[in-house]
Amino acid sequence: MEAGELSQQKGKKSRINVEIYGQQYSVVGDESTSHIRMVAAIVDDKMRELNAKNPSLDTSRLAVLTAVNVIHDYIKLKEEHEKLKESMTKKGME
Incomplete structure (x- = not known):
């Protein structure tokens, strides 16, 4: 598996450079570049949130x-x- 690969699905790969917690990463994945950016932003936000609590x-x-x-x-x-899902299945059986 290539470093930074988000998915094992076959198809066109997207390669994008993102910044997470002040570091640059090259991420490869099957998802759109906007999706990869969103994932990186969430990771960055979470790291910053946890750093504020644990400096x-x-x-x-x-x-x-x-x-x-x-x-x-x-x-x-x-x-x-x-x-x-279980709740919906049960309601569908009634």
């Missing part, structure tokens, strides 16, 4: 804390989505 963290620890927080949010949303 003593070095960049590596801040990146790991950001990943943990983002995955936590992802899991919560996934669980909520599953509950909504």
Whole structure:
């Protein structure tokens, strides 16, 4: 897998340079450049938010804390989505 690749889907790849927490990254993905920019902006915002609460963290620890927080949010949303799907399925069976 190429560094920075967002997806394994086949199709046209987008390559874009983005800035996250003051560092430049070349990101390759199947999504549009606007989508990749949005993802980078969200990561940057989250890192800055967590840095404000934990100013003593070095960049590596801040990146790991950001990943943990983002995955936590992802899991919560996934669980909520599953509950909504189950609820809709049950209502459809009545």
